[in-house]
Amino acid sequence: MATVWTPDKKHSDRERWVCIYPAYINSKKTLAEGRRIPKDKAVENPTHQEIRDVLASAGMKIGIENKIYSRERSKELLYRGRIRVQLKNDDGSPVNSNFPTRDSIMLYLGQMIPKLKSRSGKQGGGDQGASQSGSGGAKKKNKRR
Template sequence: MQTPEQIKVESKTWKTIYPPYIDSTLTTAQGRRLGKSNCVPYPQLMEISQCLSSLGLRHVIDQHAGFPKDIFKQGRIKVRLYAEDKKPYNPQIKCKHTLLQTIAKLIKSIPNRKVEVPPYIAQMEIEKQNKPPQKKQTSTKKKHKNG
């Protein structure tokens, strides 16, 4: 059995998956990697981990790693796709893109999946609703006619 330190060193060469990669509520500029129709709203680390386990892929969850494009989105999963001889562990999954598509499909198939809005997003929505509407500013400058 490997120690956590050994796993951490070994997992540096593994593929990294952040939940925003398959989040349908985000844009591609915000980090989404698939088309919206292939994604799910607000995927959770544990859901992704369950999918990876069902695919027979070894993985490590790092709950405290921040997503580079938005540090408020915490958590990532490191996945070992290939063996030492460069052959995929799961013959159906040959690349990271296929893995992301498969994870999203598996999450969609979870019966009675509860979509949980992350707390920081819920707080932002509350603040938007409580903010008084801003008055439209009219300019007091007069237009000059050049003559």
């Protein structure tokens, strides 16, 4: 049964906040698989933690839910997570004037996630990759089983 909006429902109620799944901004996904922004503005395999970090640093009110996107084929923990974001105040005005819509938030995420410190190590040159593989060798062996 669908929830019908009534005047007693406020924009500050968490169930009224917009949902953002990592698949919405994943450049590896097709539109049919759930990507919602242009591929050139999307990010390669974003996680809900990265989305949380970017939105929290932007001062947005967020909530994290342990949900999986309905179009997601993989049930791995990496693909779990849904972020809820409050877009509007109770009077209908935007919480943050820089982000009046869900699309504006997704495009912002596409710009900012590649700039995260956790990402800068992954997308470095060949020298960085060689030095990192030496320290994480034990982890890689466990994954190959």
